[in-house]
Amino acid sequence: MAERKKGESRNIKVEVLARVEGEGGMQVRLKDGRVDQVRLNIFEPPRFFEAMLRGRDFTETPDITARICGICPVAYQMSACHAMEMACETSVDGPLRELRRLLYCGEWIESHALHVFMLHAPDFLGYESAIHMSAEHPEVVKTALRLKHVGNEIMNVLGGRAVHPVNVRVGGFYRLPSRDALAALVPQVEWARQACIDSMPLLRSFEYPDFEQDYELVALSHPDEYPMNEGRLVSNKGLDVDIVDYDAHFEETQVEHSSALHSRLKARGRYFVGPLARFSLNFDKLSPLARQAAASAGLDGECRNPFKSLLVRAVELVYACDEALRILGDCDVSGPASMPVEPRAGVGHGCTEAPRGILYHRYEIDEHGDIVNAKIVPPTSQNQAQIEEDLRAFVEQYQALGKDELTWKCEQAIRNYDPCISCATHFLKLDIVED
Amino acid sequence: MPVPFRVRAPTLLLIGIGNPDCGDDGAGVEVVRRVAAASDGIGTLTLSGGAAELIDAWSGTDRVVVVDAARSGRPPGTVSRFEADAEPLPAGHERRSTHGLGLAEAIELARNLGLLPSRLTVYAIEAAETAVGSVMTPAVARAVERLADELADVERLRRAGIEPVSK
Numbered sequence: 001m002a003e004r005k006k007g008e009s010r011n012i013k014v015e016v017l018a019r020v021e022g023e024g025g026m027q028v029r030l031k032d033g034r035v036d037q038v039r040l041n042i043f044e045p046p047r048f049f050e051a052m053l054r055g056r057d058f059t060e061t062p063d064i065t066a067r068i069c070g071i072c073p074v075a076y077q078m079s080a081c082h083a084m085e086m087a088c089e090t091s092v093d094g095p096l097r098e099l100r101r102l103l104y105c106g107e108w109i110e111s112h113a114l115h116v117f118m119l120h121a122p123d124f125l126g127y128e129s130a131i132h133m134s135a136e137h138p139e140v141v142k143t144a145l146r147l148k149h150v151g152n153e154i155m156n157v158l159g160g161r162a163v164h165p166v167n168v169r170v171g172g173f174y175r176l177p178s179r180d181a182l183a184a185l186v187p188q189v190e191w192a193r194q195a196c197i198d199s200m201p202l203l204r205s206f207e208y209p210d211f212e213q214d215y216e217l218v219a220l221s222h223p224d225e226y227p228m229n230e231g232r233l234v235s236n237k238g239l240d241v242d243i244v245d246y247d248a249h250f251e252e253t254q255v256e257h258s259s260a261l262h263s264r265l266k267a268r269g270r271y272f273v274g275p276l277a278r279f280s281l282n283f284d285k286l287s288p289l290a291r292q293a294a295a296s297a298g299l300d301g302e303c304r305n306p307f308k309s310l311l312v313r314a315v316e317l318v319y320a321c322d323e324a325l326r327i328l329g330d331c332d333v334s335g336p337a338s339m340p341v342e343p344r345a346g347v348g349h350g351c352t353e354a355p356r357g358i359l360y361h362r363y364e365i366d367e368h369g370d371i372v373n374a375k376i377v378p379p380t381s382q383n384q385a386q387i388e389e390d391l392r393a394f395v396e397q398y399q400a401l402g403k404d405e406l407t408w409k410c411e412q413a414i415r416n417y418d419p420c421i422s423c424a425t426h427f428l429k430l431d432i433v434e435d
Numbered sequence: 436m437p438v439p440f441r442v443r444a445p446t447l448l449l450i451g452i453g454n455p456d457c458g459d460d461g462a463g464v465e466v467v468r469r470v471a472a473a474s475d476g477i478g479t480l481t482l483s484g485g486a487a488e489l490i491d492a493w494s495g496t497d498r499v500v501v502v503d504a505a506r507s508g509r510p511p512g513t514v515s516r517f518e519a520d521a522e523p524l525p526a527g528h529e530r531r532s533t534h535g536l537g538l539a540e541a542i543e544l545a546r547n548l549g550l551l552p553s554r555l556t557v558y559a560i561e562a563a564e565t566a567v568g569s570v571m572t573p574a575v576a577r578a579v580e581r582l583a584d585e586l587a588d589v590e591r592l593r594r595a596g597i598e599p600v601s602k
Binding site: 070114129130131134135138141142145148149152162163 | 483485487488490491540543544547548549
């Protein structure tokens with residue numbers, strides 16, 4: 001690279017960042033070899049879901065909040081149900097808890113398969129999109145489509161349909177699936193688990209940039225299981241709190257360049273949620289087969305290279321299939337489809353592991369079950385500040401790269417987070433400004 | 436005496452794509468809803484338009500007709516017909532959304548993977564208003580009505596050698 005003159009500044013700019021959900025943009029400004037400004041601009045308008053929920057009945061939350069996202073509706077339904085059940089002082093356990101977990105496995109499989117093979121893999125194989133990739137790597141794309149189909153089938157069977165499921169209610173389900181419908185899922189999920197394991201050598205062969213950050217990783221942690229629906233909020237830097245204390249430790253702030261709120265830990269600022277955090281904080285809770293898949297991907301107990309989130313998602317795919325098969329192998333659908341939940345005045349919190357990280361809901365309801373207020377904090381809001389910091393560090397480390405390559409890598413650095421801008425507010429444009 | 440070889444008539448599936456809550460974007464779904472109500476012999480499906488679900492939906496079907504709204508700059512209500520098994524949709528039919536791939540992308544993905552139906556016809560209805568909560572504009576509503584009448588004519592399809600079968 002030609003030596004740059006002092007005082008020279010570079011602006012790196014990408015108009016439309018593809019393969020993310022929602023509308024936003026990104027600008028990185030370099031001056032004297034230092035990044036002096038990074039902005040993840042989210043300009044998709046705010047969506048006012050929290051205000052829309054006020055005055056609605058507590059039983060409506062799973063269906064209303066599922067509409068926030070077409071990729072992770074189950075996460076919204078699960079966080080909403082858990083919060084309402086807490087407010088009403090009930091809890092759902094036994095077979096219904098297992099079936100909820102099975103439904104969540106379906107969403108992880110569907111979402112992770114899409115991201116690993118269709119959205120993220122083209123970055124590493126050097127294609128503009130999955131369509132361009134499909135001409136030369138048809139098997140990768142066919143595997144992705146079939147994996148996604150399997151995830152969707154689980155959601156169909158348990159949720160009534162794959163997008164915005166309609167069978168989830170506070171207290172459980174409206175109707176339980178038949179034993180036959182569940183049994184028919186087994187060979188499909190067995191295929192999916194093997195397909196994920198067989199993909200590991202290809203995924204490991206990708207070239208991952210040498211880039212690690214000192215993240216505060218935040219995820220749920222449960223004594224007996226890899227976290228999905230329940231657990232305490234923990235981090236690698238000492239956080240260990242009950243989800244009811246979320247507001248005491250986390251805050252949301254407004255920033256001018258984004259219509260999504262930025263979340264921060266009151267004590268230490270930005271933090272990182274999602275597969276990397278879950279994996280690093282809960283490695284010992286993975287099934288033996290998933291740990292074996294991690295080893296074959298070259299991962300040990302902790303991963304702080306965000307580009308390797310692709311490998312971590314692949315490990316979680318193996319886990320989600322394995323866990324789905326465990327539940328399918330021992331599933332009791334003879335009981336009632338739901339537990340009775342009587343409204344009472346109170347506050348409930350729900351925090352579950354969406355495919356992209358923790359999704360926090362808090363509701364206050366009155367004695368009739370009408371919602372007094374609602375708060376929803378999606379994973380992408382929580383990761384915004386960290387995405388900006390990753391870009392800052394990445395551009396400083398890799399500024400010798402040519403502009404096109406640097407821009408491409410920056411887009412990739414954003415896609416590491418599989419950001420769902422629709423959830424966070426809400427086309428991502430990326431600008432690396434070079435004057 | 437040899438058993439005569441029986442030629443199976445190709446089956447038809449009609450797929451409507453769009454979001455009825457977004458004004459003219461619901462045009463494809465409305466066409467298919469009308470065809471389904473007018474004739475019980477035609478297999479119909481309405482989808483939101485994701486690539487994976489589209490490819491899933493048409494697998495195993497020889498003859499597929501897709502109706503979708505488009506923003507290609509033609510006057511609102513213009514209906515364009517494309518034989519997508521022969522060539523890609525022209526520019527202007529990509530979906531602006533991102534996590535999901537749209538119809539044009541689904542078709543090219545399926546072509547690369549050998550997963551296209553042997554005949555795939557796309558009707559694109561030019562939209563004017565697609566904001567959330569908007570209603571269908573008059574020009575598009577008229578186009579919907581005309582196209583639905585045409586597609587619901589089962590006898591005409593039979594004369595064309597297409598056997599409509601429910602899916």
